[in-house]
Amino acid sequence: MAKTGLFFGSFNPIHVGHMIIASYMANYTDLDEVWLVVSPQNPLKNKKGLGNMYDRLEMARLATEPAENIKVSDIEFTLPQPSYTIDTLTYLHEKYPAKKFVLIMGADNLVSLKKWKNYEVLLKDYSIYVYPRPECDIAGWEGHPSITFTETPQMEISSTFIRKAFKENKNIQFLVSENVIAFMDSKNMYR
Numbered sequence: 531m532a533k534t535g536l537f538f539g540s541f542n543p544i545h546v547g548h549m550i551i552a553s554y555m556a557n558y559t560d561l562d563e564v565w566l567v568v569s570p571q572n573p574l575k576n577k578k579g580l581g582n583m584y585d586r587l588e589m590a591r592l593a594t595e596p597a598e599n600i601k602v603s604d605i606e607f608t609l610p611q612p613s614y615t616i617d618t619l620t621y622l623h624e625k626y627p628a629k630k631f632v633l634i635m636g637a638d639n640l641v642s643l644k645k646w647k648n649y650e651v652l653l654k655d656y657s658i659y660v661y662p663r664p665e666c667d668i669a670g671w672e673g674h675p676s677i678t679f680t681e682t683p684q685m686e687i688s689s690t691f692i693r694k695a696f697k698e699n700k701n702i703q704f705l706v707s708e709n710v711i712a713f714m715d716s717k718n719m720y721r
């Protein structure tokens with residue numbers, strides 16, 4: 531059964547930090563592929579400054595185009611908003627019965643997982659691959675049967691940083707793919 535890792539995010543825009551994680555999970559774990567699931571709106575985040583979801587999807591597609599085992603998904607675009615991960619997983623499970631879905635998340639998300647909708651069901655029914663984030667205390671989660679801690683390399687960068695830098699006309703050449711920068715320019719995004 532194909533094992534597919536799901537990496538959820540706003541990707542506003544996608545940056546090298548996201549790409550390192552997707553690439554590590556797709557090539558250095560037992561996952562066969564990774565899907566970047568573009569969230570129309572994160573249930574715990576403010577909508578202000580959020581780029582159009584189709585533009586965010588296109589940027590994620592452009593950035594991952596060269597990687598055969600990384601794909602992008604717009605599955606949450608048609609589901610009720612804000613998108614709760616458990617609802618998306620349930621939907622995907624029904625739509626793709628031949629795939630085994632694994633949730634990918636940062637240690638920062640693990641710390642707040644108990645605030646997520648139906649997190650007990652999520653932990654009971656799905657495996658979660660966790661990548662490290664600085665200063666995140668994962669105490670209490672060690673040895674949990676559904677959780678695998680990975681040694682994903684870390685790159686401290688955020689989309690917020692990228693949007694600000696781009697607005698100020700600073701160089702983001704090695705932080706965002708060239709074709710994504712061209713797309714942001716052509717659409718006059720984040721200015």
Ligand SMILES: Nc1ncnc2c1ncn2[C@@H]1O[C@H](COP(=O)(O)OP(=O)(O)OP(=O)(O)O)[C@@H](O)[C@H]1O
Nearest residue numbers: 538539540541542547548636685686687688689690
């Ligand atoms: N540099 C990074 N290293 C590891 N994980 C990251 C990094 N940046 C973001 N993530 C994680 O990737 C997922 C998707 O991120 P998201 O699209 O919300 O980006 P972000 O860079 O945190 O955005 P923003 O700055 O707009 O809040 C989240 O779980 C987030 O914690």
Ligand SMILES: O=C(O)c1ccc[n+]([C@@H]2O[C@H](COP(=O)([O-])O)[C@@H](O)[C@H]2O)c1
Nearest residue numbers: 538539540569572574614615616646647
């Ligand atoms: O399901 C939930 O209750 C829930 C609560 C917060 C976040 N999420 C998911 O986690 C993803 C990453 O969140 P964040 O805050 O680290 O960007 C986000 O895109 C959502 O899909 C999900």
